[in-house]
Amino acid sequence: MIPAAFDYARPHTVDDAVRALADGGDEAKVLAGGQSLIPILRLRLAFPELLVDVGRIPELRGVREDASGSLVIGAMTTHHDVIHDPLVRRHAGLLAAAAKTVADPAVRHRGTLGGSLSHADPAGDLPAVLLALDGELVAAGPQGRRTIPAAEFFTDYLQSALRPDELLVEVRVPKTENWGFHYEKFNLSAQAWAVVGVAALVRRDDGRLAESRIGLTNMGATPLRASATEEALAGADADPAAVARAAEAAAEGTRPASDLSASREYREHLARVLTRRAVLAAAGME
Template identity: 55%
Template sequence: MKFDYLAPASVEEALAALGEHGDDAKILAGGQSLLPVLRMRLNAPEVVIDLGGISSLRGIRDDGDAIVVGAMTTHHDVRDHDLVKEHALLVAKAAAEVADSQIRHRGTFGGALAHADPAGDLGAPALALGAQFVIAGPGGTRTVEAADFFVDLFETAIGDDEILTEVRLPKHTGWGAHYEKFVRVAHQWPIVAVAATVRSSGGSIDEAKVGLTNMGSTPLRAAATEAALAGASATEDGVRAAVELAADGTNPPTDLNGAADYRQHLARVLTGRAVLKAAGA
């Protein structure tokens, strides 16, 4: 396969290249999703635009009520960063479960989210925390809420002439968190996974946020479970009724790894585990 390779030094240069080449171009972030697609001949771009040389897209910083993660920050750096562990622990927990060590050192936080694989590990935590996605385009930057960012299977709110530059994670300081992932083989995409973060006190759950992985064409919030968990005791009996609602409104796939009803059963079981571990029970 032949293609032209461009390595812009700034977001502005990258946007100009996208504007010039349009549908013939593909963005390269960490390459952990794009390169397998190219090897399998599932896509044949005429131009690959590599964002790896744009230093402004890497790094993690404190911005008042949010932690800001540059789109080109690796999963490894997200997992290990003190700010993420203190204020967005759920993301650190999920980043630790992404594939294997080699991929975590090469793959990027923004690249994985922009790829929008419903079985990806980072979409559900970002959705549960109410992340905001900062997108640059020819007309400037805009911010998209997580609920509006994931549009469909492998489809996001990022336009063809736009680039995801950073992700804002609202602070959940002091919240417990857990990412419960079910796989048949280590380092595999999850058959189902649950991202839960919990604010609790005195043995009771004050507030919970729960995201579901691979339970539809996009990451999903378990809204009914979240509502039912408010005020529940952080015990197996206390959360039982709430976690039974976890699969409500989901539309999981049926494939070689399991039928839809099997995935819905898994979602309920894994939600119970994730919530209790997040609550410290």
């Protein structure tokens, strides 16, 4: 199908983009890599009156370290660049590993980190990863910039805390080079959305699992943390049996949907199985 008619703006600075969004009001949409938005437009599931193309804003790309020691990743940095960036690979390996599983090479070369997070699809791989990383998102709007914790950014299915006149400009990720990590997902084909995914970070100390962070993909209307499993693993022996027992609580507090890909009960089963696998791999026990 052909999208409905819309106006088009291509700003060259963040300030210009924010002004364009403010002028467009609720009927404006941001075009980043286009891998999520363009299919929706073609299916006429969205009818924006204005598209604001932010692909020519150089400050929205790239990875750097800030004074606090966190990584700062521009919202327009592509999945491909996230995968291969040496700072991301060294200090936030979970993000690089998960980005490598996104769709196919063509999508990874065009799709962007900020676009994926702003789309707020709970079946997307990267929102749950950012949740596990305790990341933050920086939005620019007419009143300036504000920082939103990942735990507060995803508000409902395909909805985020971004206001209509705000633009996601960067993603901030604490360094986790001393943590083991693994992203495990089950999908029906190589290019399909995850039926369920698990992003695991584990920090070991003196033969024990000192701390774990576990993000769940496609287990509710938003990405979720497997809090009950995290609590059960805190201070546990680095033992596969202890991990298996803790993983049995992975689906607690979740509300997965039943659809053509899987029933709710099957998704709950997958959450338990994949959590066990992801934690064992992250802890170096597999």
